[in-house]
């Protein structure tokens with residue numbers, strides 16, 4: 001089976017380094033708040049070019065902690081894309097605020113700034129751009145909107161760790177370092193993934209970082225003195241040790257995914273019934289996913305055909321958030337969803353990872369071409 005990601009091959013490529021790092025934690029038996037956690041936070045802050053990084057239990061927790069620290073709650077609106085994973089909407093709703101769903105650009109899959117502008121109201125407290133599939137949103141435009149209305153930006157950078165975004169100033173900034181706060185996930189399949197759950201928050205605001213750190217550790221400061229009700233959301237020392245090893249290889253592994261994506265581009269360009277992923281000008285794409293748009297009447301058939309030939313593919317995401325049971329009665333949605341509405345029926349993500357075998361990739365391409373030549377002609 002050709003899987004979406006091959007995490008075992010990735011592990012084998014750094015086995016000695018990884019086993020040593022894990023062994024060190026086992027010997028120290030310092031499983032919570034061990035020294036590797038602080039070291040990882042320093043390395044991540046440096047990587048992202050921010051002053052503070054606070055690790056936590058998951059990417060969802062990173063979002064939740066950020067929203068709690070910003071005081072987002074009842075009576076507040078938070079604008080987010082309608083086409084994404086459910087974590088942002090969930091966190092907003094759990095804070096008692098209203099999820100407000102914006103349209104997305106059907107080519108880049110990212111939130112459409114014009115839609116965000118239409119949704120701004122006196123209740124808007126934050127915009128959450130989700131840098132989907134490895135590609136940063138149009139952050140210059142979104143920062144202008146946020147600044148004009150005095151609104152915070154909370155970046156959901158769960159899928160685009162290491163991507164870059166050129167701002168109006170000309171500066172190329174790391175995704176996740178641009179807003180008031182940036183959140184990432186270390187879910188195993190992510191660009192920087194652990195061997196379990198994990199997440200982190202990035203910010204240049206020292207007070208916000210302190211608050212998030214306190215909230216993530218039961219709201220206590222110092223120990224057993226509870227300033228506010230908090231959460232138990234800490235990155236395990238073992239995960240920190242794993243992530244420190246992987247961070248050393250992240251540039252090479254990202255290059256491999258970009259190269260594999262270019263190979264898909266070259267091989268699939270011009271195939272009838274398929275549109276290739278589009279990279280917006282001024283951003284670097286790290287291809288967490290390589291996502292095609294397929295003629296909607298052929299998408300499920302192609303997915304099944306790939307599956308029958310031992311090739312995994314995934315539909316990220318099969319429904320818009322605005323229509324989901326959890327949110328349809330407690331949210332607001334842009335009246336225009338022209339960009340987003342066709343995506344659930346057309347998107348198909350192909351295997352892409354740091355250790356995708358080229359011959360496996362050729363097989364994926366051949367099977368896609370075979371199916372499309374039979375059905376899209």
Ligand SMILES: Cc1ncc(COP(=O)(O)O)c(C=O)c1O
Nearest residue numbers: 058059060085087158185186187
């Ligand atoms: C866009 C996005 N946001 C947030 C999350 C939540 O991250 P986690 O699974 O670490 O809680 C994910 C993870 O799948 C994601 O893809």
